[in-house]
Amino acid sequence: MNQRLDCAVTAASKSCPSLRGRKISPHSLRHTTAMHLLQSGVDLTVIALHAYALGSVRMYWRVNYCQI
Numbered sequence: 001m002n003q004r005l006d007c008a009v010t011a012a013s014k015s016c017p018s019l020r021g022r023k024i025s026p027h028s029l030r031h032t033t034a035m036h037l038l039q040s041g042v043d044l045t046v047i048a049l050h051a052y053a054l055g056s057v058r059m060y061w062r063v064n065y066c067q068i
């Protein structure tokens with residue numbers, strides 16, 4: 001999984017220079033996706049179905065609520 005992600009980041013960094021030299025993990029990708037879904041209006045319960053722990057979902061809600 002990490003090797004595929006590293007290859008994808010390397011390929012993407014050609015068109016997005018800010019990715020160069022950054023370590024992107026499956027966790028950070030999952031977290032970023034969940035935050036974007038929440039900010040786009042996706043219901044928290046839908047995101048919770050795909051989260052590993054309820055604590056993660058609460059953290060996404062707390063971060064998003066503080067940004068409002």
